[in-house]
Amino acid sequence: MLSNRPPRCLPVHSEPVPADDRSSAGVHRRRTTDRRRVLRGVFAAALGLVSAPILVASRSAGAEEARFDETYRGRSIVGVRSGGRRFGNGGSGAWHVTVDGRQLHLMRRVDGGWMSMVDHYQSYATPLAAARAAVDELGLVARPGAPGDRSGRREDGRMPSGAREAEREHRHGVHP
């Protein structure tokens, strides 16, 4: 059911900035620019111009399944790799992961590891391992999302008006 839908987890990346000694060209990214960049990423993704993280190494490349769907500690965790395109050096793909239907943002480490916003001080070999670890960290009650958003919002639902800016914020650097 999820497979035909394009992922809402939009890869958003800043472009590499040229660095020259004193001027710090581009290093001057201000927050407003960041927001613009986020929006740019959204548009780019909508047009199918999805960028990917740069990976120097990707040990899990190729070995992973293109999706997973399991119940772990009573939580439904689902991951879908957006297919076909070559991502990064390793081609390990952009993943869209949810816990109980709520998006779990993942980031890449340069060694190919995956980290989630819920568990941000270590990384895991696969998106599935990162999702399980996030469930471990979430405990029995918490779910991914914005504080106070107790609705049963699912991926296919709209964001309730109560959803805070954080939702937008943590889309930053988020990744596949």
Add this chain to the structure above:
Amino acid sequence: MVYIRKDVSTLTTSERRRFVNALLEVKRRGEYDEFVRTHIEYYTADGERGLRVAHMAPSFLPWHRRFLLDLENTLRRVDESVTLPYWDWTRNRTLTAVPWTVDLLGGTGRRSDRQVMSGPFAYRHGRWTIKVGVTDTEYLMRDLGRSRDPLALPTARDLEKALKDPVYDTAPWGSTSAKGFRNKLEGWGRGSGPASWLTHNRVHRWVGGHMVSGASVNDPAFWMHHAFVDLLWSRWQRRHPNARYLPARPLPAGDAQHGRVVARRQKMPPWDVTPEELQDHSRIYRYA
């Protein structure tokens, strides 16, 4: 006037009260949540594209130094007597030690939902509602010592391994730098599991709950932890007086990290400040 940052275990009753009250006031004004947002926004991992400044990067230390100064200035506008205390986790190592007392940060979270129930930051007092975060919970969460699979705080011996490294940072200037003070202190170890959680990172895990998430700033423990990390940078500088922030110059085109880390005299977003300008804090504050 140069002010003093103290070991949190030495604060008097009134110093504790004033520190806590200043935090609650900054939170009430909505300013605190801006800090949470900034930290989420600038946490870019080293497998992602683009410039990264706050973590997995040489500027981890100066970035957080400036971040702490901003919060401290905000607190001092509320109460000029307040300075950021530091938590020396090599000495205050138990679940009942400072800063986990009811007059400071309160204790661990309860078992069912990790909600912090004691102290001024307990949700029921209505003065510390989480507004910016990555989970739907509005209460502060902790799991001190990682109760489900206990973990010890880093020791002075662990720190020594970082402090004795005479080089500030090394290629590839990120989470896989095997040498250099910066990553040994930041704590991205090799492999996976508890053995790979070192120093600064390990402390985030030990506190657990919000502290282990991208929204770690929601726990005021963040500031005391990072004040100690900041102190350790100063301690390292005293021990290696000729060592400086690296890279000294921007990495050349062709280097995989070109344009992705900040060199000594480059500006460090979101501020107009360079790592070099932040190397010496002795005219602003000192550690007691």
